[in-house]
Amino acid sequence: MGRKRLQESADGRPTVHTVAARAGVSIASASRVLNGVGGSPETIRKVREAAAEVGYVPNAIGRSLQSQRTGLVALAVEDIGNPVYVEMMRAIESVVAASGRQLLVHATGGQIANETALLRRLAHRYVDGMIVSPIRVTDDHLAALVDSPVPVVVVGQLGADAPVDNVRTDSRTGVGLAVGHLVAAGRRRIGFVNGPLDTVPGAARDAGFRAALAAHGIDLDERLVEVGDFRYAAGRAATERLLARARPDALVCANDLIAVGALHALLAAGHRVPQDVALVGMDDTELARMMFPQLSSVSLGSAERGRRAAELLLQRIADPTLPPRREQVAPSLAVRASSATGPATGVTLPAPRTPEVTA
Template sequence: MSRPTIAAVAQAAGVSVASVSRVLNGLPATEEMAERVQRAVEQLGYVPDSRARSLKVGRTFQLTLAVADVGNPVYVTMMRAVEEVVSAAGYRLVVTTTGADVVDEVALVRGMARGYADGLLISPIRVDEDLVKSIRECGVPVVVAGNVPAKAGVDTVRANSPKGMLLAVDHLVAKGRTHIAFLNGPADTVPGTARAKGFADALKAHDLQPAGETEAADFTFAAGRAVGGEVLRSQPDAVICANDLLAVGLMHELVGAGLRVPEDVAVVGMDDSELAEQSFPPLTSVNLGSAERGRRAAELLLARIEDNDRRPRRIVVQPSLSVRRSTP
C-alpha cells in the first residue's frame, strides 16, 4: 500500500494543499481548518518526514520566526541573522507574518501548542495582557525580539530606541538644526511608543521644543508619503522618522514640494536597513542592531530549548548612527 500524500490529506479534508501545509507547519489557521486537517491526517495515517523525525528524536528540528511584516527590510535583516544561527545548529526556519493586530499574534503563540516547531521567536509590534499570558503558557520555548513586561517570564532581546533617538538629535543639533520634527508610525505600537518618548527626552536634553509631531498610519513607504504635507506644515529644518521606510517616503514628498534634502530639510531614519544606502540621497539612519538582535535572540532560543528551566535573560542591543548625505 502506497504512503498517503499531502494531496490526499487535502482532498480528504476538503481544503487546499497550501492549507494543509500551514496547519502541519504550525502556522496561523482557523480552528475549523486545523480540526479538519487533523482528522484527515489521522484517518489516512499520514506522517510528514519532519514529523517522523520528531517521533524518533522528540524534536521537529523546526523553529518559527514571526514578524509583523516580512517585507520590511529590518525584518529581512533579522531573518537572515536568525537563519544563519539556527541552520548551523541543524534547524529549519519557518517565517510567518502576524500583521499589526495583537489578536493574530496571540493566535500564533497559542497555535504553537500543536507541536510542529520546537520553539518560537516572535517580534510583536503590539503587546497586551492576552499576548503576555499566551507567551507565559506557550507549550514550546519562546524568545521575544522586542519589549514585553518582565512578568512574561521570557527571554527578550530589544533595541535601545531612546538612546538611538538621542544620537540622531545630537547629530542634527551639532549641524545647526534646531527646528526638528518627528514622523512616527502608529503611537500605540511597541516601537511607536519607545521612539516617541525617546524623541521627547532627546529634545528636552537640548532644551528644544518639537517643530511638529506626525503619526503615520503604518511604518511603510506609502504611509510616509501620505503624511508628507502634514509634516511640512510646521516648516522644520530637520525631520527624524521612526523607520527608514517612512523616511524614504517623506523624502519623495519633500522633492515633490520643491525642497532639497539636506539643504532645506535634513532627514534621519531609524533601522539603518539596506534601503538607507539605496535611497537618494543616501539616508542618515540610526542602526538599531537588527542583525545583532536576530543573532542574540536565536542563540537564546537554542539555549532555552536545551535548558527550559534556566532564568530568563533580558538583553539590550545598543545603537549607533550611520551618517550619510541626507543630513548636512
C-alpha cells in the same frame, strides 16, 4: 487477514513497513539501517535496495512524534516587507542553520489575534521554538508567550518582569542620537514622523524624541510631529501633512521605510535634502543606502538582535530550565548624505510646485 496492519500508508506511499517487508527484515532493522545505526552488511544492502526500489521517504511527522522534535524554528514578524525584518531574518537564519535546523518565517500583519493564534497553533509542537517580534503587546498576548508549549524568544520591548527570554534595544536613546546629531549640525525646527503610538516602538520613539528635544532645551512645536504607520506610503502621506502646516529644517523618522516616504515627499515638494531639510531614518537597513542621497539612519542592531535571539533560543531548546534572560543591544548612528552639513552633496530640483526654490 482481518484488521492486520497494512504495509502502505493511507495514500499508497511506502512506509518503513513496506521497506522491511520487501527486504525480508523486521521494521526495527529497517529503521536502524535507514538511520545509519547498526545492521550487518547484508541487512544494510537488502534494506537500502528495498528502500530505493519503492522510493521510500521517511515521514517526518511520525519521526517527530517519536523524537519530540521537528528541527524547525519559526520567526514571526509583523511585516515581511520591512527590510529591518529581512536583515534580522538573515542573521537568525545563519545561526539556526548552523545548528542543523530550518527557519520558517510567518508574517502576522501586526494583527494581535493573528499573532496570538500563531502562538497557540503553530507553536503547539510543529516547531521546536520560535522567535517573535511583536509591535503590540497585550496581556492576553503576554500570557500566550509565557505559557507557550515551546521555547519563545521575544525581540523587542516587553514588560519589565515578563519571564520570557528577551532581546531588546533602546530606541529612546536611538532617537536621542538622531536629535543630538541634528542639533549639533545647527538644526532647530526638528520634526518627527512616527508610527502608531499604540505600538511599543511607536510609544518608545515618541518618548525618546520629546526627551531628546527637552534635553537640548528646544521647545517642541506639536505641528512638527506627525503619525502614520510603519510603512512607506503612510510615511510619505504623513510627511505631506506635516509639510502642509509647518516648515521643519530636519526630520527624524521612526524607521527607514517612513524616511524613504519622507524623502519622496520632501523632494516632490521641492525641498532640498539635506540643505533645506536634513533627514534621519531608523533601523539602518539596506534601504537607507539605496536612496539618493543616502539616508542617515539610527542603527538599532537588528542583525545583532536577531543573532542573539537565535542563540538564546537554541540554548533554551537545549535546556528549557534556564532562567529567563534579557539582552540589550546599543543603538548607534550612521551619518550619511541626507543629514551631512555641507550643501555639496545635496540634490536640487529644477522648480516644481513650491515657491521657495533656489533659482
